[in-house]
Amino acid sequence: MYLNIDQRKMKHVDERGCKEAEALFQPYLLNKLNNKDISFLLDHIEHCSECADELEIRYLMQEGLKRLENGETLDLKGELGRKLEKSRQKVLFLERLKAGLFLVEGTVLLVILSQIILVWVS
Numbered sequence: 001m002y003l004n005i006d007q008r009k010m011k012h013v014d015e016r017g018c019k020e021a022e023a024l025f026q027p028y029l030l031n032k033l034n035n036k037d038i039s040f041l042l043d044h045i046e047h048c049s050e051c052a053d054e055l056e057i058r059y060l061m062q063e064g065l066k067r068l069e070n071g072e073t074l075d076l077k078g079e080l081g082r083k084l085e086k087s088r089q090k091v092l093f094l095e096r097l098k099a100g101l102f103l104v105e106g107t108v109l110l111v112i113l114s115q116i117i118l119v120w121v122s
């Protein structure tokens with residue numbers, strides 16, 4: 001009984017996440033997402049195979065048609081994998097950069113503080 005309620009709740013949360021993720025597919029494929037949304041999307045498809053599949057299908061349809069018109073060879077599945085990997089690297093890089101900036105800010109603050117203390121002591 002309690003388990004059922006919990007499962008329903010879980011499903012509800014998941015569905016909302018899926019809707020949000022799905023709304024981001026198209027902008028992502030058009031490279032129009034900001035990093036926060038990319039981060040959310042990557043995180044979601046990592047845990048939701050349904051959305052991962054859905055994104056793949058969208059990509060295959062969208063790019064596949066374009067390529068067929070151009071008569072190019074297709075390795076779209078591999079390409080989507082590389083695109084996702086690139087996004088993942090970018091998000092990771094930005095997170096590290098942010099952490100680095102905080103570190104720099106902290107250091108600058110320490111230097112300024114120590115200068116003030118030095119002036120104040122002497």
Ligand SMILES: [Zn+2]
Nearest residue numbers: 017018048051
């Ligand atoms: Zn999902």
